[in-house]
Amino acid sequence: MKVITKNEQQTIKLGEKFGQTLKGGEVVLLVGDLGAGKTTFVKGVAKALGVKRVVNSPTFVLMKIYVIKNKELRITNLIHIDTYRGLDIGDLKNIGAVEYFKRKDCVSFVEWGESLEDYLKKEKINFKKIVIKNISETKREFNFIE
């Protein structure tokens, strides 16, 4: 499924819609260049899950964990990971990120996540992939791949 967003607000809205479909246990790989809107999309997801804190880029801190307090959801944690600085699967194991991939009460979003595909397939961990293309300075194409 492909969706075009015309600006940042629409990307947040799209993330919000996607967030409403989450049931827990999902691992989502976000693939796209610098400035594609990966963090912006996760902002929308966080909004849908009721996160009050500001969701900003995890590039330098590598992983951010947002606690979900919505009792109607079985999701308790939104995990926001960024491998931009060259993190491989060994690094993700070191910081404890991989443990979250197997938890049904967590949803994990990995920016620059394409390098994890082989590992996830080998470990039989289900994942979704969202490929984002820059069309113009503000316009983006989101391609949702199951």
Place this chain on the structure above:
Amino acid sequence: MLHDTGHSFKILSNCVSSQVQVHAKYGGVVPEVAARLHIEKILPMIQLALKQAKKKIAEIDYIAVTAGPGLMSSLMIGTETAKTLALALNKQLIRINHIEGHLLSITEQLEFPAVGLVVSGGHTQIILVKDYLKYKLIGETRDDAAGEAFDKVAKILGLGYPGGPAISVAAAKVESVKSIPGIEIKLPRPMLDKVGFEMSFSGLKTSVLYKWNELVKILSPENLDKARNLMAYEFQKAVVEVLVAKTAAAALKFKAKTIVLGGGVSANKWLRSEMLRVISEKLPDVNVLMPEMKMAGDNAAMIAQAAYFHVLKKDFIEPTKLKPDPGWELVS
């Protein structure tokens, strides 16, 4: 290691493991994730700090440790070591927030209220400091941290790593060539006209990306080199203008007596000189305090300095009750 001189303090030693100085960004180990290295290094580092300070461990009065925010895997090694030492040596333990460390990385005392700008690769926050130990987050970046934007823009322009110094060096070359005929390099000043202290640097990064890709298509190699420096100059100017304006607005609103800077980006010379220039012009009664260069980035002495003020207020924690908090927001 910090020594209490009666009414102030003196740094006896401030050791940084070479591990964190290795910026193995493009392949190899990202320093913070190497939990095994942290375990291997922590005790030798404590010994080195003691040796440099010419102290024995029994002479230590207090032990301070960072309890968050950060990666659980790193925080746990520090906190477990500190807890064990505090229990074994029967010393008081102090838990410090990493951001508080950056706020108190200066040697001067603060006059209150104070407004702090903590700006690094991972954080860009404006904090109201009503007194020591009384903090309120009043604004932060809603997307990229300023240091992260420097880093990513340096990569877009092919300027290398670390991005902050690389951008500053390129920007400094602009003095001689201020323009290229027919080409204007102008970047937006995100959030500048908006009320409040929220900041944003992601759009600025995207703006550089698109403008740069256009320039690559049309300019000769010689002009492209000039354009690269001009872009770095304009980018640094844009980021600093927003940081200074938001900090100044916060200082005005909260009637601050002091503005204090901290974090790796506070070593940026343009930020330092612009902050001093603008504040002395607009808010001449406000004192601007900035850390020494070696205290700007992450270090342990800033944690000890922050702990000094917790000791004054006898704010200790039972070792068995100390838990790391990866998302610890500085509020009190």
